[in-house]
Amino acid sequence: MHNAVKRIGVLTSGGDAPGMNAAIRSVVRTAMHMGIECLGVRRGFNGLITGDIIPMDFVQTSGLIAHGGTTLFTARSEEFRTEEGRRKAAATCKLFGLDGIVGIGGDGTYRGLMEFCNQEGVAVVGMPGTIDNDIACTDYTIGYDTACNTALDSIDKLKDTMQSHERCSVVEVMGRHAGHLALYVGMACGATAVLIPEKEIDFERDVVEPIRAARLGGRTHFMVIVAEGVGSSYDVAAKIRDATGLDPRVTVLGHVQRGGSPSARDRMVATYMGYNAVHLLAQGKSNRVVAYKDGEYVDFDINEALAMRKGIDENAYRVLRALTGVAAE
Ligand SMILES: Nc1ncnc2c1ncn2[C@@H]1O[C@H](COP(=O)(O)OP(=O)(O)OP(=O)(O)O)[C@@H](O)[C@H]1O
Ligand SMILES: O=P(O)(O)OC[C@H]1O[C@](O)(CO)[C@@H](O)[C@@H]1O
Numbered sequence: 001m002h003n004a005v006k007r008i009g010v011l012t013s014g015g016d017a018p019g020m021n022a023a024i025r026s027v028v029r030t031a032m033h034m035g036i037e038c039l040g041v042r043r044g045f046n047g048l049i050t051g052d053i054i055p056m057d058f059v060q061t062s063g064l065i066a067h068g069g070t071t072l073f074t075a076r077s078e079e080f081r082t083e084e085g086r087r088k089a090a091a092t093c094k095l096f097g098l099d100g101i102v103g104i105g106g107d108g109t110y111r112g113l114m115e116f117c118n119q120e121g122v123a124v125v126g127m128p129g130t131i132d133n134d135i136a137c138t139d140y141t142i143g144y145d146t147a148c149n150t151a152l153d154s155i156d157k158l159k160d161t162m163q164s165h166e167r168c169s170v171v172e173v174m175g176r177h178a179g180h181l182a183l184y185v186g187m188a189c190g191a192t193a194v195l196i197p198e199k200e201i202d203f204e205r206d207v208v209e210p211i212r213a214a215r216l217g218g219r220t221h222f223m224v225i226v227a228e229g230v231g232s233s234y235d236v237a238a239k240i241r242d243a244t245g246l247d248p249r250v251t252v253l254g255h256v257q258r259g260g261s262p263s264a265r266d267r268m269v270a271t272y273m274g275y276n277a278v279h280l281l282a283q284g285k286s287n288r289v290v291a292y293k294d295g296e297y298v299d300f301d302i303n304e305a306l307a308m309r310k311g312i313d314e315n316a317y318r319v320l321r322a323l324t325g326v327a328a329e
């Protein structure tokens with residue numbers, strides 16, 4: 001089979017996510033299998049600008065599937081947002097003979113890839129890697145499952161001490177603009193209340209009443225999950241104190257949620273997506289993103305993908321409210 005590309009680069013960009021290494025491994029090994037050379041671009045788009053490029057082979061990707069983080073490092077590159085930065089990146093591609101780039105990251109990474117392709121004509125394919133699961137074209141982003149389980153593990157531990165002290169815990173989980181992680185984790189830990197940025201918050205209805213309902217049901221410790229995008233979890237705790245007289249403890253889970261060995265699901269999704277990404281470039285396709293939609297691995301035009309909007313899982317939200325004692329509307 002004739003490949004449309006001879007040598008490609010793979011990079012990781014934006015916030016890291018467990019499974020990025022599995023994705024890199026899959027891209028490198030699929031490329032090798034197809035007779036395409038694959039180089040590693042380090043430090044996100046900055047590596048394209050500065051020529052921070054390393055060879056990748058079978059040995060270098062050995063064992064990578066189980067490792068958290070990203071062996072290629074990641075970065076948020078301000079320079080790549082400028083035309084001049086992307087011109088420098090194109091010069092690097094020319095020098096190294098890179099005729100395609102696979103970028104693993106979030107929506108910002110997709111935007112960068114698209115701008116690069118439009119401006120400089122380099123073939124690009126994006127892969128969804130972010131713990132936020134906030135990319136609309138795909139039901140699933142690499143890293144989400146591991147992050148949910150990491151958060152859950154910490155929350156279960158917190159629950160033990162909250163139970164002993166009969167306290168209320170306010171836990172902030174990541175999600176800059178999105179509540180997917182908070183909703184999923186909140187349901188899975190059996191939270192008393194969950195606050196997400198996608199839904200307007202009525203504090204009395206969404207927090208105070210569920211705490212009261214739990215107390216009336218005999219419970220003496222409470223778990224309130226707050227998505228980062230909602231605002232300060234310390235403010236939420238202060239409002240709970242005022243409204244109920246409880247003395248909540250706040251835990252911001254933070255970057256611990258981005259680490260750790262990827263779950264089986266993240267390894268598998270990363271592996272399939274990496275394989276598909278290389279095949280797209282080999283077929284001469286560009287400006288595409290790979291995705292998992294309705295149980296199938298598919299791909300979309302990046303422009304189309306970025307124009308899509310991802311709502312919260314309404315069914316999950318309905319079930320959560322039913323189980324936390326919020327009155328039906
Ligand atoms: N409009 C744009 N034009 C060019 N490059 C962009 C653009 N938007 C984002 N980028 C590049 O993509 C990088 C990553 O974007 P961003 O920081 O938004 O993270 P992300 O990929 O969305 O991941 P996450 O949100 O999960 O951390 C940016 O640092 C920048 O280099
Ligand atoms: O690592 P940084 O730059 O602090 O970014 C944190 C952000 O990255 C994410 O982990 C992934 O987008 C968000 O949930 C979070 O708000």
Ligand SMILES: [Mg+2]
Pocket residue numbers: 014106107108
């Ligand atoms: Mg993003």
